[in-house]
Amino acid sequence: MSGGLQDPRKTFGAAVAAVAESDPRVVVLSADSGGSSGLGEFAAKHPDRYLEFGIAEHGATGAASGLATMGLVPVFCAIAPFVTCRNFEAFRNDVGYMRQNVKIVGRNGGFTYADLGATHHSLEDYTLIGMIPGVVVLAPQDPAEIRGAVRAMIAHDGPVYMRIGNDPLPQIFEDDSFTIGEARQLRHGGDLTVVSAGYMTPRVLEAVDAVAGEVDVDLLGLGTVVPLDEEAILASARRTGHVLTVEEHYLRGGLGGAVCELLAGVDGVIVERLGVPHDYVPSGRYSELCARFGLDVAGIARRIRQAARRGGPRDELGSRRTPITAAAGD
Amino acid sequence: MITAEETRQAGTTESSGVAHRDAEVAELELSAARTRRRVLRMLQANPAGHVGGALSVIEILVALYRRAMRFGPDRVTDPQRDRFLLSAGHKALAQYAVLAEVGVVDDPVLDTYGRTGSALPGHPDLHKLPGIEANTGALGHGLPIGCGMALGARLRGYRSRVYVVLGDGELPEGSNWEAAAIAAHHRLDTLTAFVDVNGLQISGPTAQVLGMESIAAKFAAFGWAVVEIDGNDVAAVCDVLDRLPLSAGRPTAVIARTVKGKGLPGLEGTVASHYWKPTPEQLHAAIAAADAAVARAAARVQEVAR
Numbered sequence: 001m002s003g004g005l006q007d008p009r010k011t012f013g014a015a016v017a018a019v020a021e022s023d024p025r026v027v028v029l030s031a032d033s034g035g036s037s038g039l040g041e042f043a044a045k046h047p048d049r050y051l052e053f054g055i056a057e058h059g060a061t062g063a064a065s066g067l068a069t070m071g072l073v074p075v076f077c078a079i080a081p082f083v084t085c086r087n088f089e090a091f092r093n094d095v096g097y098m099r100q101n102v103k104i105v106g107r108n109g110g111f112t113y114a115d116l117g118a119t120h121h122s123l124e125d126y127t128l129i130g131m132i133p134g135v136v137v138l139a140p141q142d143p144a145e146i147r148g149a150v151r152a153m154i155a156h157d158g159p160v161y162m163r164i165g166n167d168p169l170p171q172i173f174e175d176d177s178f179t180i181g182e183a184r185q186l187r188h189g190g191d192l193t194v195v196s197a198g199y200m201t202p203r204v205l206e207a208v209d210a211v212a213g214e215v216d217v218d219l220l221g222l223g224t225v226v227p228l229d230e231e232a233i234l235a236s237a238r239r240t241g242h243v244l245t246v247e248e249h250y251l252r253g254g255l256g257g258a259v260c261e262l263l264a265g266v267d268g269v270i271v272e273r274l275g276v277p278h279d280y281v282p283s284g285r286y287s288e289l290c291a292r293f294g295l296d297v298a299g300i301a302r303r304i305r306q307a308a309r310r311g312g313p314r315d316e317l318g319s320r321r322t323p324i325t326a327a328a329g330d
Numbered sequence: 331m332i333t334a335e336e337t338r339q340a341g342t343t344e345s346s347g348v349a350h351r352d353a354e355v356a357e358l359e360l361s362a363a364r365t366r367r368r369v370l371r372m373l374q375a376n377p378a379g380h381v382g383g384a385l386s387v388i389e390i391l392v393a394l395y396r397r398a399m400r401f402g403p404d405r406v407t408d409p410q411r412d413r414f415l416l417s418a419g420h421k422a423l424a425q426y427a428v429l430a431e432v433g434v435v436d437d438p439v440l441d442t443y444g445r446t447g448s449a450l451p452g453h454p455d456l457h458k459l460p461g462i463e464a465n466t467g468a469l470g471h472g473l474p475i476g477c478g479m480a481l482g483a484r485l486r487g488y489r490s491r492v493y494v495v496l497g498d499g500e501l502p503e504g505s506n507w508e509a510a511a512i513a514a515h516h517r518l519d520t521l522t523a524f525v526d527v528n529g530l531q532i533s534g535p536t537a538q539v540l541g542m543e544s545i546a547a548k549f550a551a552f553g554w555a556v557v558e559i560d561g562n563d564v565a566a567v568c569d570v571l572d573r574l575p576l577s578a579g580r581p582t583a584v585i586a587r588t589v590k591g592k593g594l595p596g597l598e599g600t601v602a603s604h605y606w607k608p609t610p611e612q613l614h615a616a617i618a619a620a621d622a623a624v625a626r627a628a629a630r631v632q633e634v635a636r
Contacts, residue, residue, distance in 0.1 A: 027485065051481060054515070059474040059508030066478020069463065070486050071409065074478075089468055090505070094475055097465045098456060 005168030006143040008199065009107055012164055013038025015150035016075055020046055025073040026154060029064055031057045033078035037107055061087040064102045065094035073101055073154055079113065080106025080122030080163060084129055095159045096132035103153050105162045109139075109198070110248030111276070112166035114286035122163070123276050126197075127253030129161040130226040136180055137226035138162040139198030143171045145223045148178025156180060165199035167286065172202050183229035189216035191308055193236040193243040197222040197255050200295070204246050207300035215308040228258050237263055243271045244307050248295055251275040274303050351565075354397075356634040358564045360627035361431055362392045366593045367620040368427035368440060370613070373606075376444020377613055379452070382603030383497055384424035386528040386562070386588035391428040393567035394493055398574075403433045406460045410488045413463050413479050417472020417506075418497035418526065419453040425462070426450050434461040470503025472496060473523060477509050480518040480581075491520045491574070499531035501542040507552070514553030519575035522582040523549075526561060528590035530601050549583035561586025595619045 020026040020042060027049045028034060028042050034050065035043070043050040051067075053060035057078060064074040076083060083104050084091065095102045106125055113120040130137050138160060140149040146164060153160040173184075186201070187208055194217050196204040201221040208217045218236045222229065237243050243263065245256035256273030263269050276293050290296040294303055365388050373379060391414075395401065399412040416425050426443070429435040439459075442448040449458040453467025464475050476494040483490040496506065513521050525545055533539050542548070546556045555576035559566040567586070576582045591603030595615050608616065 049485070051516075053508075053512055056508035056512065058505045059477070059512050062471055062474025062505065062509065063478030063481065063512060065464075066475040066480075067482040067485075069413075069475075069479055070482025070488070072482050072485060090471065090474065093465055093468050094471055 005170055007038070007168050008143065008146055008164045008166065009036070009038035011038070011143045011146045012077070012105065012107070012150060013041055015147045017042040017045055019151055019154050020049065023073070023154060025071060027051060027067060027072050027074050029053060029060050029067075029074050029076035031055055031060050031076075031078045031082065037077035037105070039077065057082045057087040058090050061090035061102075061104070062094045064104070065090070065098055065100045068100035068102050073103065075103045075105065075154070077105035077107055079120055080109045080125055081120065084122060084125045084161070088128065091129065092132050096135050099134055100159060101157055103160045103162070105164065107164050108166045109163035110165065111281045111289055112248075112286060114289050115283050117283040118280035121281055123248070123250045123281065124253065125161070125163055126225045126247075126249050126255060127257065130258070132159075134158060135226065136160045136224065138180070138223060139225050140164065140178070140223050141184075141196075141198060141201035141221050142169050142173055144173040144176040145178055147176040149223060152178045152180050163198055167199075169199055170202050172205060178223060181224045181227045181229055183232040184221045184223070185219070185232070186221045187217055187219035189218040190240060191216040191242070192304065193218045193220065193233070193240045194304065195220045195222065195233060195243060195245045195255065195259055197225050197247060200246055200248055203295075203297050204300055206297045207304060210297065210301045211304050215304050217304060222255070225255055225258070228262060230262055233259060233262060234266070237266065237269045241268050241270070242307065242311070243269060244274060244304065245271070246274045246295070246300055246303075249275055250278050252278045272307055274300065353631075353634050355565045355568070356627070356631045358392055358396060358568070360624070360631050361396055362388050362564060363620070363623040363627040365392055365424070365427045365431045367617070367624055368430050368437070369423045370617050370620050371437070372423055372426065372440050372443035372450065373608065373613055374617075375441045378444070378605070378607040379423050380420035380604065381423065381594070381606040382530070382591040382597070382600070383418060383421040383526065383528065384427075385592045385594060385603070386590045387418075387421050387424050387495060387526045388428075388592065389562050389564040390495060390524050390526065390567055390586055391424050392431070393564050393571060395428050395432045397568050398571040399493065400490070401432075401461075406434060409486070410490055412490050413476070413492045415464050415466065415472040415476050415479075415492070415494045416454060417466055417476075417494050418469065418500055419466030419472075421495070421497070421526075422450070422452065422454045425454060426459070429459070429461045435459065469497070469500035470505040473506050473509035474512070476521055476523070477512045477516070477518060480513070480521040481516060483520060484518075491522065493522050493524070495524045495526060497531075498525055498527040498529065498536050498542065498545065499539070501525070501545065502540045510549060510552040510554065513581040517579045518581045519577070519579050522574055522584065524561070524584045524586050526586055526588055528588045530590045530599070530604065532601065532604050534601060546583070546585050549585075553580060554583045555580045556583045556585065558585040558587065561588035562592055593620060593623060
């Protein structure tokens with residue numbers, strides 16, 4: 001890791017403003033959400049390309065589609081549930097079905113808006129938006145990837161959804177290169193494959209390093225949830241025979257669900273999932289909620305050790321098939 | 331057919347304008363009659379569809395495509411073309427028919443209606459048919475998209491105008507009113523919404539399902555310029571189109587009172603025409619009536635020309 005912690009929203013907003021300097025197609029849509037999404041700098045530099053829609057996310061999503069038909073590249077960022085759930089039909093029809101070049105960014109993903117309660121949490125977005133054919137789902141893992149992902153999503157010709165978090169993030173990547181659909185091999189190991197995505201990855205990396213010497217982890221970090229880097233996950237799963245997915249998302253669906261779909265029918269691989277049980281998360285302190293669901297560094301490390309003790313099929317005659325574990329971090 | 335804009339630019343004199351106007355209205359009425367006949371041509375290929383609403387909106391579409399819009403076979407992909415959005419996407423039969431009427435779609439394509447994989451799905455798909463600008467059908471989507479198009483045209487420096495046709499039955503969808511506020515706030519005076527008020531929807535009279543009157547007062551309260559017309563009177567539609575925008579800096583709402591199932595023998599103004607599955611006898615009678623309407627309109631064109 002290098003440098004100090006960086007605010008994901010400010011990083012995102014600055015990246016959009018930087019791309020817009022050289023790309024006049026970029027327009028920003030706000031649903032009374034631009035300033036709090038880090039887009040104040042863009043608004044100041046490009047007032048003509050900053051469009052305010054008020055708190056009207058369905059209308060703004062439709063308008064984004066209309067703007068895209070005119071050859072513009074709309075970037076619309078607001079609190080994640082309001083640009084995924086609230087506007088879902090506009091996302092599906094006007095953006096997805098119409099295959100428009102619209103970029104929708106959900107900030108404060110997961111339960112990072114911890115104290116604001118379940119209305120402001122987004123624990124289904126990977127699945128919900130991933131169900132719309134043709135939509136790319138990004139989850140950049142650190143500030144460098146946020147910068148790279150912004151460039152990549154604007155360069156990509158088609159609809160994109162990106163989830164970013166809230167808490168300041170450490171930079172774990174040296175450069176801000178980003179390739180849509182490509183996993184990063186963060187650690188090499190033979191005992192257990194751990195698959196992480198988005199802002200969880202720095203935490204997962206810390207946990208993996210904390211158990212180094214006890215568990216030899218093969219760590220894949222995903223900046224893209226859809227399309228999944230199937231090749232990388234399959235290759236690692238075949239090496240270790242045992243996969244643990246980690247995400248701040250419901251266990252139903254999500255990254256873990258996608259990995260299960262991928263590995264269903266692959267002999268000799270078991271999958272475990274660490275995530276959020278299918279219920280409304282209470283409001284509270286973010287760190288305490290993470291600890292409750294085992295999604296803090298200590299909880300992730302504990303779960304990796306448990307998984308390693310339980311072992312994969314290679315530890316027991318190479319033929320055991322254990323049911324998928326759907327429990328939270330217990 | 332010259333456009334309203336070209337007429338204005340040519341500075342047509344008052345007296346010659348009246349005769350010219352009569353001839354043009356007769357021509358547009360003939361066009362509307364042919365367009366209704368084309369709707370029935372599609373029913374000959376597949377005898378089921380949202381016919382009632384398609385037939386109520388014909389004069390609006392004919393006037394738009396033939397009188398107002400910078401659009402035609404040579405402008406289907408022109409970035410500066412005017413955009414037409416059928417927010418009430420279930421009226422697609424009307425749009426398919428008028429696209430054939432203006433030569434964007436070849437008539438034999440109409441005979442594929444109802445076939446699996448046809449370019450004429452039950453609700454329009456911009457990836458299937460030239461001239462379709464949005465995948466509407468789910469209601470309450472056209473106006474927000476239209477706002478984005480009008481904003482986009484302004485940002486790009488295009489002259490494009492945007493026309494959206496809504497049904498009165500879709501007005502309860504809240505997204506329409508999000509868009510109404512957005513359009514007024516952004517002063518989108520290149521955006522015009524026609525509300526096809528045929529007064530009927532699948533469950534019965536719109537006033538009984540969920541009353542939205544006064545529609546005119548609602549749009550006016552949102553800051554739109556509003557006019558009410560007889561939407562089946564092509565001359566009345568043209569009069570409005572010639573005056574757009576009704577007020578500089580404001581979007582325009584045209585509240586068009588129409589007759590559902592217009593031209594269908596025995597089914598005008600009925601809910602039964604909403605999704606119509608005619609018997610062979612009913613379809614035969616409707617075609618006979620439509621052919622007679624075309625003949626009458628053609629005779630009128632000749633009469634005006636004399």
